Amino acid sequence: DYPYVDDLQGLSLRNVQGTLTADGEKIGSEFGEMLFTHFGVSGPIILSLSNLAAKALDEGKEVELHIDLKPALSEEKLDARIQRDFTQYSKKQLANGMKDLLPQRLIPVVCDMAYLDEEKFINQISREERHRLLAALKNFCVPITSTRPLAEAIVTAGGVSxxxxxxxxxxxxxxxxxxxxxxxxxxxxxxxxxxxxxxxxxxxxxxxxxxxx
Ligand SMILES: Cc1cc2nc3c(=O)[nH]c(=O)nc-3n(C[C@H](O)[C@H](O)[C@H](O)COP(=O)(O)OP(=O)(O)OC[C@H]3O[C@@H](n4cnc5c(N)ncnc54)[C@H](O)[C@@H]3O)c2cc1C
Structure with missing residues (x-):
């Protein structure tokens, strides 16, 4: 089960790029809005990707959703942006220094995914740690284990040819x-x-x- 469900449920994200992979290969990508729910993920881009996920799961493949939380910024630009924030908030703890970058509730999860202590002071963060943070922002990974039941489907694939x-x-x-x-x-x-x-x-x-x- 996804460990961050309780931390994230109810949070909606705008302007993110969601890329779906099956056994590591890209099978689809959508830009827009999504939300975290009590069961995992939902919202417009998730609904659009869900039929691809359902097919890949049916084929026994390992499916993952990779969320680029900052798709408008290249890695270099995002790194520069983080460095600017880190200079401004150098004496604060990481959790406080990332407020301009992310919704509050995402901060501890992103830090955890980057193996970073959110209470660490920003002026003690190494370049390598900053790069781990960058990777978590550009590739926020959610494993997809199943779709919701047919009774909740909005559209059904399949039927009379x-x-x-x-x-x-x-x-x-x-x-x-x-x-x-x-x-x-x-x-x-x-x-x-x-x-x-x-x-x-x-x-x-x-x-x-x-x-x-
Ligand atoms: C929550 C939700 C949101 C959606 N949002 C969108 C959207 O934004 N845009 C979009 O394009 N599509 C949307 N859809 C999909 C869209 O509603 C359907 O594709 C469309 O309604 C299908 O029409 P239909 O007449 O084929 O089937 P339905 O609208 O499902 O009609 C089938 C009817 O047959 C009846 N029925 C079933 N079995 C029997 C039986 N044995 N005897 C008699 N009657 C029976 C059912 O009660 C039902 O009234 C949404 C669907 C859902 C569930």
């Missing part, structure tokens, strides 16, 4: 008079309207064709 459906009438190519629409077909799009549109359009086509028969 579109190869078996006449796209004009939505009629089955295998069974006359049987028309399909919406989620029952193997069609899934990004959340944000595409699935509703697919359901409305295919439903309209199916309904019109069925009524004409």
């Amino acid at each position: 579109v190869k078996e459906i006449n796209p004009k009438t939505m009629e089955s190519k295998l069974i006359r008079g049987l028309h399909f629409a919406g989620e029952v077909m193997d069609v899934d799009g990004y959340t944000g309207g595409y699935n509703l549109q697919a359901a409305f359009s295919s439903g309209h086509a199916a309904g019109m064709a069925a009524a004409e028969e």
Whole structure:
């Protein structure tokens, strides 16, 4: 189980880049908003990546989410930014010196992931330690062990193959008079309207064709 669930639940992050890997290989990446919940991670970019995660988990692969907490800054620029903050807050403890950089609740977790004591004074942090911090900010790793159950799914992948459906009438190519629409077909799009549109359009086509028969 993810050790930071209790520390992070309820925290939402904006403008992050989430990259999903399966057995170490990149399988998808999304930029935007996400949140930590009582079960792990959720929110727009997580929903968009979840079908890739589900497929990879189904294939028995080890799935990880790598969150770049500062995607707008290259490693060099972020390092320069951290050094600026560290100069400004040199006499403070790490937990206080990172306030400008991260939401409060992320600080202890990021420090822990970088094997750094958040109570350490900033003027005692070595270059190597700062680089560990940088790595944790650019690659905040969350292991993905499962998806939420189907009952909570927003969109379902899989269903009747579109190869078996006449796209004009939505009629089955295998069974006359049987028309399909919406989620029952193997069609899934990004959340944000595409699935509703697919359901409305295919439903309209199916309904019109069925009524004409
Ligand atoms: C929480 C949530 C948020 C979503 N947000 C978005 C979004 O922002 N944008 C987007 O594009 N899509 C979104 N979706 C997906 C979208 O709602 C679906 O893709 C779309 O509604 C599918 O339409 P449908 O008619 O195929 O199926 P449904 O809307 O699921 O309709 C199927 C109907 O069949 C009924 N039914 C089931 N079994 C039987 C039975 N045996 N006998 C009689 N009736 C039965 C069900 O009660 C239901 O009313 C969201 C889905 C959820 C759950």
